[in-house]
Amino acid sequence: MGYLKKRIFAFRVAFEGLGLLFKESAHARIHLLAIVLVSSSAIYLNVSNSEWIVLILCYGAVLSLEAMNSAIEYAIDLSHPEKHPLAKKAKDIAAAAVLIAAICSVIIALIIFVPKF
Numbered sequence: 001m002g003y004l005k006k007r008i009f010a011f012r013v014a015f016e017g018l019g020l021l022f023k024e025s026a027h028a029r030i031h032l033l034a035i036v037l038v039s040s041s042a043i044y045l046n047v048s049n050s051e052w053i054v055l056i057l058c059y060g061a062v063l064s065l066e067a068m069n070s071a072i073e074y075a076i077d078l079s080h081p082e083k084h085p086l087a088k089k090a091k092d093i094a095a096a097a098v099l100i101a102a103i104c105s106v107i108i109a110l111i112i113f114v115p116k117f
């Protein structure tokens, strides 16, 4: 496979992964709904460019960590389908990463939106 074909293939599988994420993870779909609702409010309340940049960084952080969380869950289920305390730790800590980003995003959204009311 040539260099360009390899790069195009890598993009294609990454987009396939994105499709899988929203197909298989209810949490990812909930995050997407939250993004649509927050963005609609941001348009309605005419937030500034810098506020948009912070919101988009939050969207990226939450969705990326949700994708990593799902990938870690699949990797653990593949490598160790039986119950194991380390599998539990790995999955719980991966879920905590999403939670941290989500809590920070809610605080940021409050800082941006509350003064506008």
Ligand SMILES: Nc1ncnc2c1ncn2[C@@H]1O[C@H](COP(=O)(O)OP(=O)(O)OP(=O)(O)O)[C@@H](O)[C@H]1O
Pocket (backbone or CB within 6 Å): 025, 026, 027, 070, 073, 080, 081, 082, 083, 084, 085, 087, 088, 091, 092, 095
């Ligand atoms: N192999 C395992 N050994 C021990 N505990 C596990 C194991 N698999 C899952 N668990 C526990 O069950 C919880 C839920 O795991 P699961 O893989 O079902 O993810 P989930 O949170 O339901 O994510 P999703 O909704 O995206 O499927 C984990 O956070 C962990 O506490």
